[in-house]
Amino acid sequence: MSQPHHIILPEGSIEKTTTTLNLGPTHPATHGVFQNILELDGERIVSAEQTVGYIHRAFEKIAEHRNLYQITTLTDRLNYCSGPLNNMGWHLTCEKLLQVQTPKRVDYLRIIIMELARISDHLICNSIVGVDSGAFTGFLYVMQYRELIYEIYDEICGSRITTNIGRIGGFERDFNDIAFTKIQKFLDEYPAVLQEFENLFTRNRIFVDRLVGAGPISAERALNYGFTGPNLRAAGVDYDVRVVSPYSSYEEFDFTVPIGSTGDCYDRFLVRNQEMWQSLSIIKQAMNKLADLKGKDATMFHADVPEYYLPEKQDVYTKMEQMIWHFKIIYGEINMPKGEVYHSIEAANGELGYYLISDGGRSPYRLHFRRPCFIYYQAFEELVKGGLLSDAVIVMSSLNLIAGEMDA
Amino acid sequence: MLEHNQHIQQKISEKFGEAVYNFEESYNTLHFEADKDINLKILNFLKSEESLQFNFLTDLCGIHYPDNKGKELAVVYNLHNIAKNIRIRFKVYTDITLPEVYTATSIYATANWLERETFDFYGIIFVGHPNLKRIMNVEEMDYFPLRKEYPLEDQSRTDKDDEMFGRQIMQRPMIN
Numbered sequence: 001m002s003q004p005h006h007i008i009l010p011e012g013s014i015e016k017t018t019t020t021l022n023l024g025p026t027h028p029a030t031h032g033v034f035q036n037i038l039e040l041d042g043e044r045i046v047s048a049e050q051t052v053g054y055i056h057r058a059f060e061k062i063a064e065h066r067n068l069y070q071i072t073t074l075t076d077r078l079n080y081c082s083g084p085l086n087n088m089g090w091h092l093t094c095e096k097l098l099q100v101q102t103p104k105r106v107d108y109l110r111i112i113i114m115e116l117a118r119i120s121d122h123l124i125c126n127s128i129v130g131v132d133s134g135a136f137t138g139f140l141y142v143m144q145y146r147e148l149i150y151e152i153y154d155e156i157c158g159s160r161i162t163t164n165i166g167r168i169g170g171f172e173r174d175f176n177d178i179a180f181t182k183i184q185k186f187l188d189e190y191p192a193v194l195q196e197f198e199n200l201f202t203r204n205r206i207f208v209d210r211l212v213g214a215g216p217i218s219a220e221r222a223l224n225y226g227f228t229g230p231n232l233r234a235a236g237v238d239y240d241v242r243v244v245s246p247y248s249s250y251e252e253f254d255f256t257v258p259i260g261s262t263g264d265c266y267d268r269f270l271v272r273n274q275e276m277w278q279s280l281s282i283i284k285q286a287m288n289k290l291a292d293l294k295g296k297d298a299t300m301f302h303a304d305v306p307e308y309y310l311p312e313k314q315d316v317y318t319k320m321e322q323m324i325w326h327f328k329i330i331y332g333e334i335n336m337p338k339g340e341v342y343h344s345i346e347a348a349n350g351e352l353g354y355y356l357i358s359d360g361g362r363s364p365y366r367l368h369f370r371r372p373c374f375i376y377y378q379a380f381e382e383l384v385k386g387g388l389l390s391d392a393v394i395v396m397s398s399l400n401l402i403a404g405e406m407d408a
Numbered sequence: 409m410l411e412h413n414q415h416i417q418q419k420i421s422e423k424f425g426e427a428v429y430n431f432e433e434s435y436n437t438l439h440f441e442a443d444k445d446i447n448l449k450i451l452n453f454l455k456s457e458e459s460l461q462f463n464f465l466t467d468l469c470g471i472h473y474p475d476n477k478g479k480e481l482a483v484v485y486n487l488h489n490i491a492k493n494i495r496i497r498f499k500v501y502t503d504i505t506l507p508e509v510y511t512a513t514s515i516y517a518t519a520n521w522l523e524r525e526t527f528d529f530y531g532i533i534f535v536g537h538p539n540l541k542r543i544m545n546v547e548e549m550d551y552f553p554l555r556k557e558y559p560l561e562d563q564s565r566t567d568k569d570d571e572m573f574g575r576q577i578m579q580r581p582m583i584n
Contacts (some may be wrong), residue, residue: 052543052544053542053543053544053545056544056545058553060529060554061553061554061560062560064560065560065573096435221517223463223464223490224516224517224518225517225518226464226465226466226516226517226518237490239490244490244493245493332573335574339434339435340434340439340497341434341435342437342466342467342486342495342497344466351466353466353467353486355467355469355484355486357471359575360574361573361574361575362572362573362574363573365471366469366471366472368467368469370466370467370486374521374525375518375521375522377521378517378518378520378521379517407544408544
């Protein structure tokens with residue numbers, strides 16, 4: 001305030017008493033490309049306006065010109081912290097439309113992958129909450145263990161982030177022994193790490209003081225805003241798609257749905273941590289169930305869907321029928337059944353839904369992604385209004401906003 | 409038809425009579441269509457009626473049916489009764505020359521951005537929306553990209569024609 005300003009305001013106009021702050025689109029605290037225009041009175045937030053769409057890639061339009069198997073690669077670019085979950089959700093949607101029944105072994109293998117993806121997503125989200133509240137150690141520490149999960153993906157499908165894992169009807173190939181060894185290694189090593197991560201944060205005075213009461217939401221408002229997943233459960237609603245409408249044999253598994261009460265950042269943090277423990281338990285159960293399978297069931301890794309599941313390469317070169325299917329599938333010359341399906345799964349952020357309309361053509365007539373984080377990001381203003389600027393940053397990271405998912 | 413779906417159909421038909429039609433059940437989900445003028449009344453009824461309680465708007469999106477004259481654009485509401493785990497879906501249609509539908513923002517806060525997205529992609533104007541502007545695309549854009557007349561790729565390519573995807577070739581007007 002050294003220089004007096006010399007702007008001459010028109011008569012009758014009121015001088016602005018608040019400060020406008022652009023948080024993003026490329027701010028380190030946003031962890032993704034989206035913008036927040038905050039109106040600040042000192043350090044208090046008066047209003048916030050969110051802008052999304054910086055990495056909009058028109059997936060819904062592209063999907064109208066792609067065959068089913070080609071859309072899988074679009075889905076893992078939604079929530080890129082847990083790509084396999086999106087892939088599985090898409091396969092399950094297609095299987096619902098095509099009325100494919102998958103073998104039990106495929107269901108269990110899928111559950112292992114989905115729960116690993118959930119852990120890797122929650123792991124990033126919670127450690128980022130730590131980073132934004134000033135504790136960098138946790139983030140670096142657990143990053144090493146996300147690497148173990150990525151190595152498992154790598155072994156199964158050959159890629160790490162945008163996985164394109166699985167196919168309609170199952171997996172492109174069976175899990176090899178190295179993959180199972182790596183899963184077992186993760187199951188053995190991770191609990192101690194998660195325990196230490198929790199010890200570091202859960203009762204940490206500074207951390208608790210920063211998070212408790214930041215960005216709370218009531219159960220009623222959360223439902224009205226379409227919250228799902230950990231953020232809804234933190235507000236006290238025990239809604240989990242895995243429980244209410246089980247898919248992929250989730251009904252056979254024993255797990256609890258952790259809930260919070262106030263819906264603030266701290267509750268969201270705790271819910272995610274608890275869910276990681278539950279996911280670990282689910283993976284262990286799935287491994288046991290896999291070991292119990294006998295005979296032919298113990299080797300199956302895909303359902304019999306000749307129209308959509310690629311035949312073995314060896315057969316393509318030597319057998320007529322297989323070669324025909326190979327070309328028909330690759331060129332996408334198969335007409336889908338007519339119909340409209342909505343299928344949803346419990347993704348890391350909440351209910352990830354695919355609304356697929358088929359008019360009997362070879363590509364969807366219309367495909368809409370219900371992206372959980374696009375829907376709940378609307379509530380951001382309500383969450384941070386009246387709070388401090390530093391709260392806004394923590395709210396953003398504890399909501400787990402993923403730009404790829406928001407913008408589709 | 410499943411019992412709970414029958415009950416819902418009966419309740420809605422009793423209340424709205426001829427204005428709701430084409431009840432259908434596919435993949436265990438009840439689906440129906442309605443006049444666009446009463447979309448808010450239906451949503452209110454579905455939310456507040458004691459035995460229905462569809463308190464959660466799962467999804468809202470637009471669809472374009474260019475051949476459906478006078479009813480080219482549709483808005484789909486995917487609703488969910490979380491307590492009983494029942495999902496339903498309904499569509500309202502609107503004319504493309506006057507694509508106006510009442511906004512559901514006051515009933516479900518979820519609808520706010522989903523309606524903005526629908527406006528952005530299809531140009532459906534949600535009457536009464538608090539902040540109806542484009543959300544994904546730039547505000548200067550002067551067309552609605554998810555309408556079927558806008559091709560995705562280079563128009564000189566023929567390998568991506570509708571014919572190749574099992575559909576009749578549709579004459580597309582060029583983008584102005």
